[in-house]
Every structure is written in structure tokens, then in C-alpha cells.
Amino acid sequence: MRIAVIRFPGSDSAEAIAGALQQVSQCYVEEVWAEGSKSVNGFDALILPPGHSYGDHVRPGALAAATPLMAEVQAFADQGGLVIGFGNGAQILCEARLLPGAFLLNASTRFVCQAVSLRVETNTSALTRACNTGEILELSVAHKYGRYYVEPDTLTQLEANDQIVFRYAAGQGEASATGNPNGSTADVAGVANEQGNVLGLIAHPERCVDPALASHDGLKVFESIVAHLQGDGTAGRSVQ
Amino acid sequence: MTYEARVYVTLKEGVLDPEGRVIQERLAAGGRPHVEQVKTGRFYQITVTAASEEEARAEVDAMCRELLAHSVTQTYTFTLDRV
Numbered sequence: 001m002r003i004a005v006i007r008f009p010g011s012d013s014a015e016a017i018a019g020a021l022q023q024v025s026q027c028y029v030e031e032v033w034a035e036g037s038k039s040v041n042g043f044d045a046l047i048l049p050p051g052h053s054y055g056d057h058v059r060p061g062a063l064a065a066a067t068p069l070m071a072e073v074q075a076f077a078d079q080g081g082l083v084i085g086f087g088n089g090a091q092i093l094c095e096a097r098l099l100p101g102a103f104l105l106n107a108s109t110r111f112v113c114q115a116v117s118l119r120v121e122t123n124t125s126a127l128t129r130a131c132n133t134g135e136i137l138e139l140s141v142a143h144k145y146g147r148y149y150v151e152p153d154t155l156t157q158l159e160a161n162d163q164i165v166f167r168y169a170a171g172q173g174e175a176s177a178t179g180n181p182n183g184s185t186a187d188v189a190g191v192a193n194e195q196g197n198v199l200g201l202i203a204h205p206e207r208c209v210d211p212a213l214a215s216h217d218g219l220k221v222f223e224s225i226v227a228h229l230q231g232d233g234t235a236g237r238s239v240q
Numbered sequence: 241m242t243y244e245a246r247v248y249v250t251l252k253e254g255v256l257d258p259e260g261r262v263i264q265e266r267l268a269a270g271g272r273p274h275v276e277q278v279k280t281g282r283f284y285q286i287t288v289t290a291a292s293e294e295e296a297r298a299e300v301d302a303m304c305r306e307l308l309a310h311s312v313t314q315t316y317t318f319t320l321d322r323v
Contacts, residue, residue: 101312108258
């Protein structure tokens with residue numbers, strides 16, 4: 001199993017993601033430098049890490065989405081390859097239009113760094129196969145632009161197609177100190193494309209993998225990715 | 241020929257602008273209660289060379305669609321002047 005973590009200028013946590021994957025599997029993880037690489041061929045999955053790619057200029061993820069390598073990522077996804085983004089990686093995927101919707105300035109206008117309880121909305125996705133639907137994962141967020149926004153029609157489609165992967169568990173559909181930390185539409189924290197092979201999660205599972213910490217629920221996300229890849233390799237939602 | 245575009249990117253109607261809301265609230269609290277709404281956005285001044293104004297306009301429009309404005313949340317306008 002070969003997984004690439006694509007590092008852009010300003011990305012971080014690539015090592016943490018590689019470490020988490022290797023904590024739950026024997027997979028080979030390679031860091032791919034976005035500015036020097038022309039191809040993403042030969043990998044079973046691509047992960048876009050958190051951080052502040054290209055300084056978050058224009059909008060977080062916008063300049064990374066416009067790089068030539070992201071055209072290769074798009075082609076990889078178009079062929080059914082698994083592409084995952086955490087934090088800024090999820091923002092990049094929305095900016096590249098590989099995921100529906102967009103991430104906006106938090107409703108509070110503030111940077112938030114806190115623990116969050118996320119509810120697994122479906123356990124057929126590549127991020128949640130090792131979980132039960134309805135299970136609560138304790139993860140963390142750290143962002144200023146984490147307010148997920150989709151138009152009402154798109155939200156209806158996402159719900160009908162089972163594309164919402166995680167929601168803020170205590171959310172009431174609007175920003176709150178204990179539930180929805182940023183004002184995301186319908187408490188959405190993680191989303192998939194229609195085919196289920198591109199997934200974004202604004203939270204940071206890679207920061208919750210050490211048993212010494214209060215939560216290591218992030219491991220379940222990485223176990224899910226590995227379980228998905230060890231399946232038949234098709235999009236998560238098509239494999240029950 | 242050289243052209244200068246002045247691009248304005250704003251949030252679409254109906255998309256919450258929390259920064260604008262805070263500014264409006266602070267203006268009102270600071271003695272300007274008649275300020276009903278503040279909308280924030282981004283301004284880009286872009287200099288391009290093109291064979292014609294039409295070509296320059298098409299080029300700037302493409303940049304706006306592909307990078308400067310996100311079609312789900314933002315809208316844009318621009319002016320173009322030969323310099």
C-alpha cells in the first residue's frame with residue numbers, strides 16, 4: 001500500500017499523518033513536494049495535509065488548488081483514486097472543486113483551537129469504515145476559516161447521497177461554544193464527493209493518535225483509510 | 241498594450257459576512273447608529289499586457305473565475321483602464 005502526502009509550501013503535519021498511518025498499518029508513505037513533482041502516479045491514495053499552504057493568500061487553499069500538481073490530483077480522482085484532505089487539505093479540495101462547497105471565515109471571526117465531538121454520519125466512507133454510524137469521535141480543530149458553506153440545494157443533495165461524513169455532534173445548526181465551533185452549514189465537519197473517493201475533514205485526526213493524550217480517536221480515521229484501501233479499492237460508499 | 245484592472249470580490253447575497261457584521265456593530269456602538277450594513281470584500285489591482293481591451297477583459301475575467309472569486313460564495317466586478 002503506497003500513500004502520498006502532498007506537501008505544499010506552508011503545509012504542516014505531514015510527518016504526523018505518515019506516523020499515524022504507520023501506527024495502524026505497514027503501509028509505505030511518501031512525502032511529495034508539490035513544487036517539484038509532476039506526477040502522483042503509482043500511489044493508492046493521496047492525502048493533502050493541514051497547514052497554511054501559500055500563506056492562505058486569496059482564500060485558504062486557493063493558491064494550492066491552482067498549482068499544476070493539483071491538475072494531476074484531479075486526474076487521479078477522476079480515475080477513482082482516493083484523495084483525502086485534513087484541515088487546509090480539505091480547504092484545498094473545495095477550492096479545487098473536487099469537493100462541493102467552500103470554507104469561510106468562522107462566524108466568530110476568531111481562530112478556534114479546541115477539542116470537538118464529531119458524529120459519524122455514515123460508516124461506509126473511506127474515513128469512517130472502522131467506526132459505527134452515530135459513533136462520536138473526539139478530535140480537535142484549529143482554524144480561522146473553518147465555516148463550511150454550501151447552498152441549500154447542494155446540502156439537500158449531499159444529504160440524499162449520503163455525502164456528509166461527520167457533523168459536530170452537539171451542533172444546533174449554528175455557531176456555538178460547545179457544538180459547532182465555526183458556524184458551518186448544518187453542522188457539517190466532513191464531506192465526500194458524489195463518488196465517495198474524495199473526502200475532506202476540517203478537523204485534525206492526526207493530532208489525536210497518541211494513547212497518552214485524552215483522545216486517540218483519530219486512529220479510527222486512519223484505520224478506516226487503511227481498511228478502505230485493503231478492500232476492493234473502489235469508492236468507499238460503493239463497498240458495504 | 242498595458243491595462244490596469246481593479247477587481248472587487250465580495251460575498252454573495254445570503255452568505256454570512258461576520259467581519260462586516262462586527263464592523264457595523266462597532267460603528268453603531270461608536271456613535272454611528274445609522275450604519276445599517278457593512279459588507280467586506282477584497283480588492284485586487286492587476287496590470288496585464290494584451291493585444292486589445294477585449295483580450296485584457298477576457299483575461300481578467302478568467303482570473304476572477306479561476307482564482308480570485310469562489311463561485312459558490314463570492315461574486316466579482318472589475319473595471320479596466322488602459323495605462
